Amino acid sequence: SQQGEEDPQALSIQEGENATMNCSYKTSINNLQWYRQNSGRGLVHLILIRSNEREKHSGRLRVTLDTSKKSSSLLITASRAADTASYFCAPDTGRRALTFGSGTRLQVQP
Amino acid sequence: SQTIHQWPATLVQPVGSPLSLECTVEGTSNPNLYWYRQAAGRGLQLLFYSVGIGQISSEVPQNLSASRPQDRQFILSSKKLLLSDSGFYLCAWSARDRGYSNIQYFGAGTRLSVL
Numbered sequence: 001s002q003q004g005e006e007d008p009q010a011l012s013i014q015e016g017e018n019a020t021m022n023c024s025y026k027t028s029i030n031n032l033q034w035y036r037q038n039s040g041r042g043l044v045h046l047i048l049i050r051s052n053e054r055e056k057h058s059g060r061l062r063v064t065l066d067t068s069k070k071s072s073s074l075l076i077t078a079s080r081a082a083d084t085a086s087y088f089c090a091p092d093t094g095r096r097a098l099t100f101g102s103g104t105r106l107q108v109q110p
Numbered sequence: 111s112q113t114i115h116q117w118p119a120t121l122v123q124p125v126g127s128p129l130s131l132e133c134t135v136e137g138t139s140n141p142n143l144y145w146y147r148q149a150a151g152r153g154l155q156l157l158f159y160s161v162g163i164g165q166i167s168s169e170v171p172q173n174l175s176a177s178r179p180q181d182r183q184f185i186l187s188s189k190k191l192l193l194s195d196s197g198f199y200l201c202a203w204s205a206r207d208r209g210y211s212n213i214q215y216f217g218a219g220t221r222l223s224v225l
Contacts, residue, residue, distance in 0.1 A: 042200055042216030092212050102153035
């Protein structure tokens, strides 16, 4: 399977803390994307990191990519209750369709 | 700007009944289109994707079919629903001219309960 595998499956933190979730994948990629899904809603694209990039920032999001280890991490700094959602990584291997893992369910306690 | 519409939002259907879910995209041409299914608390399973009118690729054998009668319309169907067809169905699109990205944009989803 070319899908990313997110870890941990679930994460519960207090508001203001940082949240880190990880993604591992199996094949070479063009880029890797992270998506967010609020309960009962569609996925929303958060950030894309290309295979030749090692780190990328967007607001409170920081993504790293290690192609030698076939892994990526998503860091959300100073988390808020509104960050409560499921987060998915999607390695893009050049196929037309992305594949998604089971996600990390993040709960931010106010 | 581009928008994606998916309906209905919820659907309760008896076993053995037919199904038709519709998805339309506005504000873009020649999109790639996708149907996913998500079981409760689980990841997304790619069901179908389409790169053009009448061009459908199926990822998994199943009780469902898809059609693309128009460039920006994608329909998910079944002749006879099974209990196992219950789930959260998501439609998505991505730009045909990918460049170096294949970002997907999702609809709000349809929650299907087969009873």
